Structure formats: C-alpha cells, structure tokens
Amino acid sequence: MLRATKPYHRLIRFNSTKYFSAEPKAPILATGAIPGPKSKQLNQELGQVYDNGATYFVADYFNSVGNYISDADGNKLLDVYCQISSIPLGYNNPKLIEAARSDEMVSSIVNRPALACFPQSNYKDILEQGLLAAAPPGMNKIWTSLSGSDANETAYKAAFMYQHSKLRKGEFTQEELSSVMENKAPGASEMVILSFEKSFHGRLFGSLSTTRSKAIHKLDIPAFPWPKAPFPKLKYPLNEFEAENRIEEEECLKELESIIENSSKQIAAVVVEPVQSEGGDNHASSFFFQGVRELTKKHGILLIVDEVQTGVGATGKFWAHQHWNLDSPPDMVTFSKKFQAAGFYFGNPDLQPKQPFRQFNTWCGDPSKAILARAIYKEIVESDLVNSTAKVGDYLFKGLQTIVAKTDKFTNLRGENFGTFIAWDCSSADVRAKVIQGCKDRGVNMGGCGDVAIRLRPTLLFEKKHADIFLNILEDVTLSS
Amino acid sequence: MLRATKPYHRLIRFNSTKYFSAEPKAPILATGAIPGPKSKQLNQELGQVYDNGATYFVADYFNSVGNYISDADGNKLLDVYCQISSIPLGYNNPKLIEAARSDEMVSSIVNRPALACFPQSNYKDILEQGLLAAAPPGMNKIWTSLSGSDANETAYKAAFMYQHSKLRKGEFTQEELSSVMENKAPGASEMVILSFEKSFHGRLFGSLSTTRSKAIHKLDIPAFPWPKAPFPKLKYPLNEFEAENRIEEEECLKELESIIENSSKQIAAVVVEPVQSEGGDNHASSFFFQGVRELTKKHGILLIVDEVQTGVGATGKFWAHQHWNLDSPPDMVTFSKKFQAAGFYFGNPDLQPKQPFRQFNTWCGDPSKAILARAIYKEIVESDLVNSTAKVGDYLFKGLQTIVAKTDKFTNLRGENFGTFIAWDCSSADVRAKVIQGCKDRGVNMGGCGDVAIRLRPTLLFEKKHADIFLNILEDVTLSS
Known part of the structure; x- marks a missing residue:
C-alpha cells in the first residue's frame, strides 16, 4: 500500500475543534495567478x-479545509462553487x-x-436514519x-x-x-417526458433528451x-415587476397546457428544477410551480421535481420545492450532489413496478x-444548518444588492429568501470571465452558469465572516477594473 | 456516530493470515432453507x-469472509455468484x-x-498505478x-x-x-449503435437500446x-461441432456485413460482449470476433468491447478479448463490476472531443x-490471480464435465479454457430453479442467466478446495432429485 506522506497526517489530527481553527482567516495566495505553475504542470500530465x-x-x-479549497500550489481559495x-x-x-x-x-x-x-442487513436502518429521514x-x-x-x-x-401499467389490462x-x-x-x-427550456437534467441519453441548457451539452x-x-x-427586482412577471408565468402555464393537450404522444411525466441551475439560475415563483402541479394532476401526468442541485439545504429549506406550498406533493423528487448518494423519493407504491x-x-x-448521506443529514440537523444557511443567505443577498447598485456590470440579482442559492447576470460573457478570473486570482473560487450568470454555491457552513470576505473581494474586483 | 457492535470488530482483527483461516472449511447451515426466517423478516421490512x-x-x-457469504441467519454459503x-x-x-x-x-x-x-493532484498517479496499469x-x-x-x-x-467530427468541416x-x-x-x-441479439449492455436509455437480453429488461x-x-x-461440445459452428459464425458475419451495408443510418459503433452474460453466457470463437473487428475496420465503424462482466481476470486473461488475438485492438473497452470503478479505455486521442x-x-x-481498483489490481498481480483462475477454471470445468455426463438435466457445458467463466444449460427453467434452490439450501449461492443457463462467477481467490465443495454439492443436488 501507498503510505501517507506529510499532508495526509492532517486528516488524522483533525477533530471538531481543530477543524474550524484550521480554516485560514482569509484566502492565502501563494502564486500570482491561478492556476499556478504546479497546477498547470500536473494538469498537463493528467491530460496525457x-x-x-x-x-x-x-x-x-x-490541505483543503472547511470553506477553503487548496490548489496544488498552496493557494487557499474561499470556495463558493464547491465542486x-x-x-x-x-x-x-x-x-x-x-x-x-x-x-x-x-x-x-x-x-x-x-x-x-443481496441487500445488506443494515440497509434499511442506514436509509431510515439518513436519506429517508x-x-x-x-x-x-x-x-x-x-x-x-x-x-x-x-x-x-x-x-x-407506471403509465403503461395503468393502461394495460392484465399481462404483457x-x-x-x-x-x-x-x-x-x-x-x-x-410516451414522452416533457421538460422546460433551459433545463438541465443530466447527460446520459434519456436525461440528455430532457436537458435544454446549451447546445454544447447535446x-x-x-x-x-x-x-x-x-x-x-422573470424580471428583477421582483417587487418592481410583479404584474409583468405574473403575466409571463400565466402565459407559460397556458402554453404548457396547450402543449399537453395537443401532444400526439402521451406525456408520462413533466420534470422540472426548482431553480434551473446549469441553464442560468432561472427562478420561477410558487404560483408557477403550483400551476405546473395542478396541470399535471389534471391531465394524469406525473410530476418529477429534479432537486439534484437545489436539494439538501442550500435554499434555506431542506428541499427547494418546500418553498412552493403545494396542495399535493410531487410524484417523485430526485437528488444527488450534496447528498453524495443519489436516487429518487416517492410516496405512491404504484411507482414501484409489480414485477421484479x-x-x-x-x-x-x-x-x-x-452512509455518508446519513452523516451529512445528521450534521445538518444537529447544527441547524438549513436555518443558518437561510440567515447567511439573507445577509449575502443584501451585500450583493449594495454591489450591484454600484456597477452597471451586474443585473438581475436573484435568489432573495432562497438561502445562499443566489445568482446575478453579467453584462457580457467576457465581463463574467474577467470577474470570475479576477476573484480567483484574489482567492475566491466562483462558478458561472447559463450564458452570462454567476451562481453562488457555498457550503452549508458558510458564515457571515465568509460572506464579508467574499463581498469585499467581489466588490474590489468589480469596481477596480 | 453509530458505534460498531460486536460483529464489526472482526474487521479490525483481520489480517492476511487470519483472513484465510477465517474462511469456514465448508458451508455452514444454520437454518433449514434459504432464505431463513431472519432474512425473510428483514426483507419484508426493507420492502416497506x-x-x-x-x-x-x-x-x-x-460476517462474510473470502469465498463465503453470510446471510442474516448465520448461514455461510460458498458464493459462486458474487454480487x-x-x-x-x-x-x-x-x-x-x-x-x-x-x-x-x-x-x-x-x-x-x-x-x-478540479481534479485532485494524485488522480493521475492513482490511475497509472491501478486502472491504467x-x-x-x-x-x-x-x-x-x-x-x-x-x-x-x-x-x-x-x-x-468522433464520427460526427470526422464528417464535419470546421465549426458547428x-x-x-x-x-x-x-x-x-x-x-x-x-447515427446508431449496433449490438447483437441476446446482448446486455445496461439499463439506462441509451445502453438499454443496445440491450437485447430479455423483454422484462426493456x-x-x-x-x-x-x-x-x-x-x-454454438453447439457443444465444441470439438464435435467444429464445422457446423464455423458455418454458423460465417453466416452471422455475413449477416452483420449485410446489415452494415444496407443500414439507412450510419453505424457509429458496434458493441459486443466477449461472453453474452445476462443473455445466457453465449460464447463465440476468436474467428467470429476477428471477423467483427475486420468488418468494423473496413466500414469505418468503431468497435466497443463491453468487458463490464468479463473483465478483470475471471476468464483466465485479464481482459477476455485478449483471448482473440486481434490484429488491431478494439477502439474502446468498457469496464466496471470487479473493478468497482467504471469507465472505458481507448488509445486513439481523437476519441476525446476537441471541445471541453x-x-x-x-x-x-x-x-x-x-483507489479501490488500484488495490484490486495490485493484489491480482502480486498473487498471480489471473493464472491461478485459469488453472482452477480448468479443474472446475473437468469436474463439471463428469457431472454433466451423469445427468440429462444439463447440456451445453461451456467456457473451457476460459477461467472460471463457465456455464451450462438446464433442461428447463424449472429444473434450473430447483437446482439453484437445492444448492442454496446446501450452502452454495449460484446464479442463472438467459432462459435456462446457470453461470459460475466465483472470486479470483476461488481454489481447488472450493471447487471440490461446489462440485460435490452440485452433483448431490442434481443426481438426488
């Protein structure tokens, strides 16, 4: 076996106290620009x-710790993209x-x-104490x-x-x-699955057929x-465009119903993200999602809510669709990413095929x-991380409002009251690239989505002190260039 | 965190010596029939x-160890199915x-x-010392x-x-x-992917479109x-039907070429398993696979060899397609299962898209x-497990020949000189079910495939002593009922 070399020892030393104290007070910049020389060299070798x-x-x-990711050169970046x-x-x-x-x-x-x-004897316990809880x-x-x-x-x-077994009389x-x-x-x-423009649901052949984010994906x-x-x-800020946005959502729902009614093929399910993440962090209101739920119920279509990116606490609720106050729950909710595990939840036993x-x-x-998901869930509950994410998200949003007000580079700040699940648009793809690179070189790792959006995706342990560091660097980078 | 209860301690105690001595000398039967009462109860609970x-x-x-799987009732079965x-x-x-x-x-x-x-700095090393080695x-x-x-x-x-970029002049x-x-x-x-009758390549939407094993899968x-x-x-034993089998393979190759030549859509790739496992452990000779390689090359079609089940040593070569002595390698080889990791190998850099x-x-x-795959690979090499699997497979095959000769329940014994990757047909699905259940109740866990086949899939640590136990039980169960 390979033996652990020096940096590995940190893992063994860590405990709850030392973990937090091991986070640097601010980003540590060891090289002038990121990626640094060692990172470049290692990447070139990997490319072979x-x-x-x-x-x-x-x-x-x-050597990464808490909210800080370390690169191969020893730079430690505050990570608001988080893999x-x-x-x-x-x-x-x-x-x-x-x-x-x-x-x-x-x-x-x-x-x-x-x-x-050959399920393991403790699988039900692991599920019930974690994913199912x-x-x-x-x-x-x-x-x-x-x-x-x-x-x-x-x-x-x-x-x-499910849909075929409902139609089928008896055996195949x-x-x-x-x-x-x-x-x-x-x-x-x-039959078909209906998805929405700009949606992203994955990259295998069936999921990619429902993905509508970018041509390069398809x-x-x-x-x-x-x-x-x-x-x-939607237009932002929301309170200024309430009436217009309502009309936009009503028209989308009308169009959805028209597509359903005129479809030559039966629509087995509609799949929707609470926030279209890869497609540009596009939000819709509870009104819209309630309408989607109503229409799907009315037409015997299943509703699948794709919470792969929105789930597990970052929106200030454990599941983002809990913001919607639906009269009846979705038929299935899919998850992955922050839970490390993946799968889907459901309530109706008929969604489980009768035949093995x-x-x-x-x-x-x-x-x-x-097992990892169970540990994640326990920590989220025990440390009340969903509520703290909601609070930090509010603080972060207000800070971003201040920055957006000072520059014409940024518009459409969105994700208010949605935890740290916040995004905004840049005036061009070029501006976005410069801001992201500028932040990286100043010690913040940030990601884009859609054509011109920047999205924030910090950990659930992101605190006000991290928000302050982030906001300072972002403001500096944005206003100084 | 949950604390380890009693049985967990075994894991800590294990070392190389104790591991092998911990294997029971023979199956341990704690309950009359399998599944036992505790297993049934736990499964009923899981089903909720x-x-x-x-x-x-x-x-x-x-409490499972080596070649023995323990069930929830404490039965320890010699496992020749191995998940x-x-x-x-x-x-x-x-x-x-x-x-x-x-x-x-x-x-x-x-x-x-x-x-x-954000690849980790040691990913290339992990790959080069394991999967890529x-x-x-x-x-x-x-x-x-x-x-x-x-x-x-x-x-x-x-x-x-790859195929589209070859056709494309310049940009999209x-x-x-x-x-x-x-x-x-x-x-x-x-474009399309061509697969073979009875093949199995997976169950997601693209892979399932190439899977032709059983209706219930699709x-x-x-x-x-x-x-x-x-x-x-093919007809068995091979040495009795050499001429007939050659004609059969020639006709299949002729039909393949005719399908290729008459396809209205371009065939991007042909995918083939070295042994069609889920579809019934169907073998073909090197002559056939050489022909498939020739035809695909001639027509500019990529050849993907699906070694998900055949790979990683069980056939007496590390990769089953090494039995074929191809003039030029396949274009891609896919793997998973015994490597725990999954993916595909290739040599031509053009199979990696130019755009990120x-x-x-x-x-x-x-x-x-x-990391797990690396440890698996190292152990296989250090303990020379591919060669030992080839030897044990030969011993096992001879033992099965003796049993097959004594009963009219079994025919078409196959997998000679193919390590422990051995299978045979039962006279009916009912006979198969009885033999598999009978063996289970006597302490051997065995699996079927196709309509009437039983396939052997022991570990690479399966030895002659395990083969003797297995053969005795199988013979008893087969001849006594």
Whole structure:
C-alpha cells in the first residue's frame, strides 16, 4: 500500500475543534495567478491520459479545509462553487471523516452488494436514519442510484412503467414482448417526458433528451423526440415587476397546457428544477410551480421535481420545492450532489413496478454513499444548518444588492429568501470571465452558469465572516477594473 | 456516530493470515432453507421503503469472509455468484480493508471532486498505478464513470462525437446549434449503435437500446431505433461441432456485413460482449470476433468491447478479448463490476472531443473507487490471480464435465479454457430453479442467466478446495432429485 506522506497526517489530527481553527482567516495566495505553475504542470500530465479540457485548477484536497479549497500550489481559495454545488459541509469535515473511518463504511466499500438481490442487513436502518429521514413531505419510499443523471433516468423509467401499467389490462401481450426486442412499439414506449427550456437534467441519453441548457451539452448525441415547454423569464427586482412577471408565468402555464393537450404522444411525466441551475439560475415563483402541479394532476401526468442541485439545504429549506406550498406533493423528487448518494423519493407504491427485475441493475446504489448521506443529514440537523444557511443567505443577498447598485456590470440579482442559492447576470460573457478570473486570482473560487450568470454555491457552513470576505473581494474586483 | 457492535470488530482483527483461516472449511447451515426466517423478516421490512422484489436473501457482510457469504441467519454459503460477478477478491479482503482505511481513501470519500474541473493532484498517479496499469494492450487513455451502463453510454457518446467530427468541416453550423435544442437532426445525431441479439449492455436509455437480453429488461421504456445483428449459436461440445459452428459464425458475419451495408443510418459503433452474460453466457470463437473487428475496420465503424462482466481476470486473461488475438485492438473497452470503478479505455486521442464540456458531468467518476481498483489490481498481480483462475477454471470445468455426463438435466457445458467463466444449460427453467434452490439450501449461492443457463462467477481467490465443495454439492443436488 501507498503510505501517507506529510499532508495526509492532517486528516488524522483533525477533530471538531481543530477543524474550524484550521480554516485560514482569509484566502492565502501563494502564486500570482491561478492556476499556478504546479497546477498547470500536473494538469498537463493528467491530460496525457484523461480528458482535462475543462480543468480550472488541480486541487490538493488533503490541505483543503472547511470553506477553503487548496490548489496544488498552496493557494487557499474561499470556495463558493464547491465542486459544482456538491460539497455540503466543507472539505475534510471531521464528522464526515469519522463516518468515512467507521467499520460500517469500510465494510460497505470492500463488500459492495448487489443491493436488489443481496441487500445488506443494515440497509434499511442506514436509509431510515439518513436519506429517508430527510425525505420530502409526503414521501416515504426511495430508489437509490449513483448520480443525478442516473437518478432522473430511473425516475423516468418508473414514470413510463407506471403509465403503461395503468393502461394495460392484465399481462404483457405477445406483441409487446416481441416488438420490444426490436426496440419498437408497442413494447418499447412511445410516451414522452416533457421538460422546460433551459433545463438541465443530466447527460446520459434519456436525461440528455430532457436537458435544454446549451447546445454544447447535446451536440452529436442522439435524442428522443421529447417536447419542451417555455420556462418563465422573470424580471428583477421582483417587487418592481410583479404584474409583468405574473403575466409571463400565466402565459407559460397556458402554453404548457396547450402543449399537453395537443401532444400526439402521451406525456408520462413533466420534470422540472426548482431553480434551473446549469441553464442560468432561472427562478420561477410558487404560483408557477403550483400551476405546473395542478396541470399535471389534471391531465394524469406525473410530476418529477429534479432537486439534484437545489436539494439538501442550500435554499434555506431542506428541499427547494418546500418553498412552493403545494396542495399535493410531487410524484417523485430526485437528488444527488450534496447528498453524495443519489436516487429518487416517492410516496405512491404504484411507482414501484409489480414485477421484479424491472427497476433493477447490478448495484442499485451504493451503501457507502448512503452512509455518508446519513452523516451529512445528521450534521445538518444537529447544527441547524438549513436555518443558518437561510440567515447567511439573507445577509449575502443584501451585500450583493449594495454591489450591484454600484456597477452597471451586474443585473438581475436573484435568489432573495432562497438561502445562499443566489445568482446575478453579467453584462457580457467576457465581463463574467474577467470577474470570475479576477476573484480567483484574489482567492475566491466562483462558478458561472447559463450564458452570462454567476451562481453562488457555498457550503452549508458558510458564515457571515465568509460572506464579508467574499463581498469585499467581489466588490474590489468589480469596481477596480 | 453509530458505534460498531460486536460483529464489526472482526474487521479490525483481520489480517492476511487470519483472513484465510477465517474462511469456514465448508458451508455452514444454520437454518433449514434459504432464505431463513431472519432474512425473510428483514426483507419484508426493507420492502416497506425499497423495491425488494428481486431479493434472494438478506446478507450479513460483516460476517462474510473470502469465498463465503453470510446471510442474516448465520448461514455461510460458498458464493459462486458474487454480487452478479462483481466481487473480485472475496468478502472482507484484508488488502482491500487496508485500502479502505487509508488516508487517501478517507480524503477521497469526504472531498469528492468534480474531477473534470478540479481534479485532485494524485488522480493521475492513482490511475497509472491501478486502472491504467491494467489497460488492455494498445490502450493508454481512460474515461472514468460510475457503473457499467454509464461506462457504455459514455463510450457511445465518444463514438457519436468522433464520427460526427470526422464528417464535419470546421465549426458547428447554426442549423446544428438550433436543431439540437429541439432534439432534432442535424444537431441531434441520427447515427446508431449496433449490438447483437441476446446482448446486455445496461439499463439506462441509451445502453438499454443496445440491450437485447430479455423483454422484462426493456418493456415500457422508450428505445432508440438501433439495429441488432445475430450472435452465433454454438453447439457443444465444441470439438464435435467444429464445422457446423464455423458455418454458423460465417453466416452471422455475413449477416452483420449485410446489415452494415444496407443500414439507412450510419453505424457509429458496434458493441459486443466477449461472453453474452445476462443473455445466457453465449460464447463465440476468436474467428467470429476477428471477423467483427475486420468488418468494423473496413466500414469505418468503431468497435466497443463491453468487458463490464468479463473483465478483470475471471476468464483466465485479464481482459477476455485478449483471448482473440486481434490484429488491431478494439477502439474502446468498457469496464466496471470487479473493478468497482467504471469507465472505458481507448488509445486513439481523437476519441476525446476537441471541445471541453462535451464528455462531461459533475463527478466524472469517483476517486474512492479508483483507489479501490488500484488495490484490486495490485493484489491480482502480486498473487498471480489471473493464472491461478485459469488453472482452477480448468479443474472446475473437468469436474463439471463428469457431472454433466451423469445427468440429462444439463447440456451445453461451456467456457473451457476460459477461467472460471463457465456455464451450462438446464433442461428447463424449472429444473434450473430447483437446482439453484437445492444448492442454496446446501450452502452454495449460484446464479442463472438467459432462459435456462446457470453461470459460475466465483472470486479470483476461488481454489481447488472450493471447487471440490461446489462440485460435490452440485452433483448431490442434481443426481438426488
């Protein structure tokens, strides 16, 4: 086995007290610009064997701590991007280290089960103490998978099987059994999943067919002929454009109903993100989502809420769709990212196929990730991190309002009362690139989305003191150039 | 945190010596029939929250060891199914426990990176010492993913992007950029992937479109209109049907070429398993696979070899396609299962898209699984497990020949000189069910595939002594009922 070298020892030394004191008081800049020379060299070497075209910098995770990510050159950046919104509790969190070192974790890693055939005796407990304890209101069942794409695709499969079994009288027909082997109807479904313009639901073939974010995500890949509906384009600040935005949302709902009524193919499910993240951090109001829920119910269509990026506390609720006050819950809610585990929740037992081996694959999830999710959930609850994220988010939003008021580079600040799930638009893609790079060189790691948006995705442990550092650097970078 | 209860302590005590001595000398039967009462009860409870329709029994992985899987009732079964062929080195392998306890592993679990944006500084080393050290001849690059389905789908995406970029003069056209957002050609590809009858390549929407194993795997799920070609149906024993089998394979190759020549859509890639596992453990000869390689080269089609189930040593070569002695290597080889990690290998740098963010997703693999794969690879090499699997496989095959000769329940014994990757057909599905259940009740956990086949998938640490136990029980069960 490889032996731990010096920096690894930090992991062993960490405990709850030392963890927080190990966070630097401010970003540490060891090289002039980021990526630094070591990061560049390591990335060039990696590129010999692995697609590294999208690399921002090479990270040193052993020396990252809390809200600070270390790069290979020893720069320590305040991270408000967090591995594309997937680090819930900071780097090297001691509670997660404890979970990772547990015998349960070790056993789950070395004895990975085919969960649907030989489930481990403690899997239900792990789920009930973690992922299921966190289930959205109205949901008490789960299917586990491996990524956001996988979560959405298994939810789509559940939707197709559900809709067909509702139509089917009795057993599969001979024609179904034979046509499906030719990839043809009636055995292969001609039903569709409807998604929204600018949505992102993943990059495998089914999920990519519902993704409408950017051409580069989709080019040259075959896609199912599935429909899309318009997503509201809101104007900001919201209080100034209340009437206009309402009309925009009403028109989108009208168009959605028209698409549903005129679809030549049955729509098995509508999938929607609470905030369209990759597509530009596009928000809609509760009114719109309530309308989507009503229309789907009225037309016998399942509603899948994709909380892969919005879930697990960052919006000031555990699940973003809890902001909507729906009369009846979504049919399925998918998750991944901050939970490290992935899958979907549901309440209606008919969403589980009657026959075995239909919703099935070798692993059906990964207990090691479910154990990690349990530790994440416990820490979120015990430290009341959803509420603290809501509070820090409000503080951050006000600070950003002040900056936006001082510059014509930024508009459309959004995400008020939505925790730290905040974004704004830049006046051009070029301005955005300069601001992001400028912040990076000053010690803040930040990410974009859509054509001109910057999105914030800090950890749930992001505090006012971090917000202050971030706001100062952002203001400096924005106003000084 | 949950504290380890009694059985967990075993994990800590294990070391290389104790590990092997901890294997029981023979199966231990604690209950009359399997599943036992505790297993049944736990499974019923699990079913309240999780689809448990396919459960065989509930396992106790803490008390499983080496080639023996323990169920919740304390039965210890000799496992020749191994989590659908995905346990390489037995349960609670001390070398893997050591890797799972390492600081590198702990850091990878708690600091899971978005690999394509912020790769960790040691990712190239982890790959080069593990997954890439194991790369098939002619391949020196890798893309990492999360499961077999995911591995195949990312390989398909690479194939589509490659073929389109070969046809494209210069940049994407406006028509491509706009049509793809409507899921339409020319931006969305109309090219196809060709697979073979009875093949299995996964269950997500793209991979499922190439899967042709069983209707129940595919029913009610939309599929791309992709073509299939016949796979040889060989007769056994091979030495008796040499001429007939050659004609069968020649006809399949002729039909494949005819499908290629008459396809109205360009075939981007052909995907093939060295042994069609889920579809019934169907073998073909090197002659057939050489022919497939020749035809694909001749017609500018990429060849993807799906080694998700056949890879990592069980066939007596590290990669099953090494049995074929190809003149030129496949274009991509996909892997998962026994490597715990997943992905595909390739050699041609053009299989990596020129633009970033095309072969891309949040995680792009999982370093914790790559670390595990490295430990698996090292142990396989250091203990010469591929050669020992070849030897044990020969011994096992001879023993099975003796049993098959004594009964009319079994035919078509196959997998000679193919390590422990051995299978045979039962005279009916009913006979198969009885034999598998009979063996389970006598302490052997075994799996089926296809309509009437039983497939063997023991660990790479399966020895002659295990083969003797297995053969005795199988013979008893088969001949006594």
